Amino acid sequence: MYELYYWPGIQGRGEFVRLALEEAAADYMDVGREPDGMAVMISLMEEASIKTPSFAPPFLKHGDLVIGQVSAILLHLGARHALAPVDEAGKLWVHQIQLTIADLVSEAHDTHHPLGMGQYYEDQKPEAKKRSKEFCEERIPKFLGWFETILTRNPEGSDHLVGNGLTYADLSLFQVVEGLRYAFPNATERALGGTPSVVALHDMVADRPRIAAYLDSDRRLPFSEEGIFRHYAELDA
C-alpha cells in the first residue's frame, strides 16, 4: 500500500506519480484528497521523526520509506512495477529522460510565474508574456523535437522511448503532451506537426486499458489555472 501526499485539487507534479501507480494497478491512497488529508500531510511535513523529509510535495510513503521528488519516486516505482528496464544502462536512460521532462515541467511553470511564486499571475502578466513567447517559439519545439529524435533512434522501434516495453518515461511524456496541449494549444499543435512519433506514443498511452479507465474516472482531476500547465490564451503565441 502506497500513500501519495500532494496538494488536492490539481494534477500538478503529483500526476506523474499517479499515472505510474495507476498503470501498475498499485494499491494507493491519494492522501491529500481524503477528508483531513491536508492536515495529515502538513503535520507529516513537520514531523521531526521523519528522517527523510521532502522539500515539497509530492512525496510517497511506502512502508518505512518516505520518498520525495517525482523523479526519485518514479525510480523506485519503476523498479518495483516493471516500468523501467532491469539493466543499468536502460534504467539510467529512462531516468535521464524523466529528468529532462522535469526540466520541461519547471519551464512550463515559469511561463506563468517568471518572477517567482510570491506574486499572482495577474501581477506578472507582461513578464509572463515575454517568457511564454520564448517557451512557445523555442522551447516547446526543442523539447518535443528531442523526444521525437530519441523515439526514432530507439533500436527497438519508435513505439516506446526506451526498449520495447512501457516505462514511466512514456507515461510522463503522455502527461507532458496533455499538459502542453491544454496550456498552449496553438504552439503545441504547431510543434506536434513535426513530431508524429510523439503523437503516436501519446495516443498509445491514452489507449492502455488502465490509463484509459483512470482518465475516465473522477480520480483524474481536470487541468486548471491552479496547476502547472495553465491555459491563458494571451500566452499561447
Next chain:
Amino acid sequence: MYELYYWPGIQGRGEFVRLALEEAAADYMDVGREPDGMAVMISLMEEASIKTPSFAPPFLKHGDLVIGQVSAILLHLGARHALAPVDEAGKLWVHQIQLTIADLVSEAHDTHHPLGMGQYYEDQKPEAKKRSKEFCEERIPKFLGWFETILTRNPEGSDHLVGNGLTYADLSLFQVVEGLRYAFPNATERALGGTPSVVALHDMVADRPRIAAYLDSDRRLPFSEEGIFRHYAELDA
C-alpha cells in the same frame, strides 16, 4: 576512463560532476576544455549513432554509456565510487537531496534570466531584480534551512547529509554554498548564520585532501558572469 562533455570556461552544471570525479580520483578527461574539444562535443551531440543523446550538456561518456543530466550522472558515479550508500533507501535519499539541489540551481539561474535565455541579462535587469528579491528573501533561507534540518535529523550525526560517510550530495551542497556565496554574498551570509551544520559541512568538504587539491589546481575554473551563479551586486538583496 570517463569523458566529461561540458561547455569550457565555466563551472556551471558540469562542476557537480567534476567534484564527484575528483573526489573519486577517477581517470577522466574534461573534453570541452581540450583543443578542438567543443567541436568534438557538438559533433557527438548530433551523431545519429548515439542512441541516448542528451538534451543539453553536461554528459558523461563511460565505455558504451552516454549519460546526460547531472543527477543521473551522479547516480551512476555514486554507485561505482562509493559516493552513495549501497542500500536502496539510502541511495534514494541521496538522490532526492541531489534533485532538490538541482531545483535550487535552476532557480539560481533564473534570477538573472527570468524571461529566458533568449535575451541577455542586461535586457532583463528589472525583472531579474524582482525575481532575485524573492530568491534572496524566501528561497535561499528555505533551501538552506531544509539542508540544516536534514543534517540535524541524520540519525548518524550532522557531519554528513546521509549516513556517516561522504556522498555526492555532500559534494553538491558544498558547491551550492560556494555558488550562493559568490552570487549573493549578503543574502547568503545572512541565511548561513542560521545554518551552522551547513557551514560545517561545506568546510569539511573543502578540507578533504582531493577536493582541496582540486580547488587549488587550474582544473577548478573561477566563478564568473557566464555561469549559473553570477554576481551582480544589484541583485543581492
